[in-house]
Amino acid sequence: MSEEGLKNLRDQLDKIDNDLLELINKRMDIVYQVGVVKAHSGGSIYRPEREKQIIERLTKMNEGRLNKSAIEALFLEIFAISRNIELPENIAFLGPEGSFTHQAAETRFGAMSSYLPIGSIKGVFREVNTKKARFGVVPIENSSNGIVSDTINCLTKYNLKIIAEVILDIHHTLATTCDRVKDIKRIYSKDIAFEQCRKFLENVGLDEVEHIPVESTTKAAKYALKEKGSAAICSHVGAKLYNLPILFENIEDKDNNRTRFFIVSDFENAKSGNDKTSILVKFENKKGILVEFLTDFDKAGVNLTKIKSHIIEGHSIFFIDFDGHKEDEHIQKIFDKYKDNIKFLGSYVKEADDI
Numbered sequence: 001m002s003e004e005g006l007k008n009l010r011d012q013l014d015k016i017d018n019d020l021l022e023l024i025n026k027r028m029d030i031v032y033q034v035g036v037v038k039a040h041s042g043g044s045i046y047r048p049e050r051e052k053q054i055i056e057r058l059t060k061m062n063e064g065r066l067n068k069s070a071i072e073a074l075f076l077e078i079f080a081i082s083r084n085i086e087l088p089e090n091i092a093f094l095g096p097e098g099s100f101t102h103q104a105a106e107t108r109f110g111a112m113s114s115y116l117p118i119g120s121i122k123g124v125f126r127e128v129n130t131k132k133a134r135f136g137v138v139p140i141e142n143s144s145n146g147i148v149s150d151t152i153n154c155l156t157k158y159n160l161k162i163i164a165e166v167i168l169d170i171h172h173t174l175a176t177t178c179d180r181v182k183d184i185k186r187i188y189s190k191d192i193a194f195e196q197c198r199k200f201l202e203n204v205g206l207d208e209v210e211h212i213p214v215e216s217t218t219k220a221a222k223y224a225l226k227e228k229g230s231a232a233i234c235s236h237v238g239a240k241l242y243n244l245p246i247l248f249e250n251i252e253d254k255d256n257n258r259t260r261f262f263i264v265s266d267f268e269n270a271k272s273g274n275d276k277t278s279i280l281v282k283f284e285n286k287k288g289i290l291v292e293f294l295t296d297f298d299k300a301g302v303n304l305t306k307i308k309s310h311i312i313e314g315h316s317i318f319f320i321d322f323d324g325h326k327e328d329e330h331i332q333k334i335f336d337k338y339k340d341n342i343k344f345l346g347s348y349v350k351e352a353d354d355i
């Protein structure tokens with residue numbers, strides 16, 4: 001193509017960008033007005049079910065080159081900026097910066113929000129409970145390591161609601177300043193990350209070197225940068241954060257290593273039409289009650305997607321996910337019958353059946 005042809009195409013792009021900017025600013029003027037209405041009514045800024053509907057509508061009417069993921073990526077960023085224009089809100093997440101939970105938070109709240117890295121899951125709940133942050137992001141389960149007890153314990157204790165789930169593919173890297181594997185004498189990482197990469201470590205002969213568990217994979221990257229002869233198993237962003245060179249990517253043993261995160265806040269979602277509900281159930285050693293309970297779900301035609309038992313302060317409880325919203329009639333009936341046993345944790349847009 002001639003120079004002139006390229007210039008002509010770029011001129012067309014410039015014109016479109018000008019129009020886009022004008023349109024997006026027009027959208028933000030209306031978003032601002034929505035913010036004013038919500039400020040008067042006390043309504044919540046983040047409405048995941050409304051965002052989901054917008055993306056679904058746009059995907060359906062779309063006739064151009066963009067696919068669903070592209071539409072989603074563009075609009076999730078627009079929504080995040082919109083919410084920031086309505087009211088800038090803090091998001092507390094299980095830190096440190098560069099953690100997988102940080103990545104999960106960024107997929108929902110975009111690059112413009114203000115993030116607070118917090119050192120423990122309990123700390124994240126506390127920040128939201130005391131209104132220092134509007135949202136908290138915590139891991140709930142990993143496909144290799146199961147449920148995260150601290151999150152279940154906090155969901156039991158605090159009266160916050162799950163307002164969204166985020167499912168993230170977890171990839172680990174081996175990052176180090178060493179040029180060769182045989183120069184690596186010790187590896188820093190989080191205990192579960194060592195487990196998730198066991199086969200890889202064996203295959204490259206790093207199963208016998210010293211493995212030092214630390215609080216986070218980001219800390220691991222920090223230590224590995226400082227100490228000669230050491231490496232870190234950490235996330236891509238963690239390595240980047242400390243400019244630590246990556247020697248191997250995607251070193252996890254299973255290629256479907258996924259983590260599910262919850263976003264918690266102090267409000268409840270309206271129905272989206274594609275919802276999941278989470279509850280905790282406690283039965284005081286009454287014989288046969290679990291079977292009766294599950295039979296009632298079955299009779300009501302509710303599809304259970306997860307049931308996990310968990311021990312808390314010596315008592316056995318169940319963490320249960322099922323399809324539907326708290327306000328669905330058939331679910332209301334079960335909630336009424338078992339109101340003394342159920343703690344409602346939240347109804348939210350369903351991202352996947354399971355991880």
Ligand SMILES: C=C(O[C@@H]1C=C(C(=O)O)C=C[C@H]1O)C(=O)O
Binds near residue numbers: 046
């Ligand atoms: C503008 C609103 O607030 C937020 C931003 C949205 C948007 O940018 O379209 C949609 C839902 C909310 O998370 C709204 O509730 O309509």
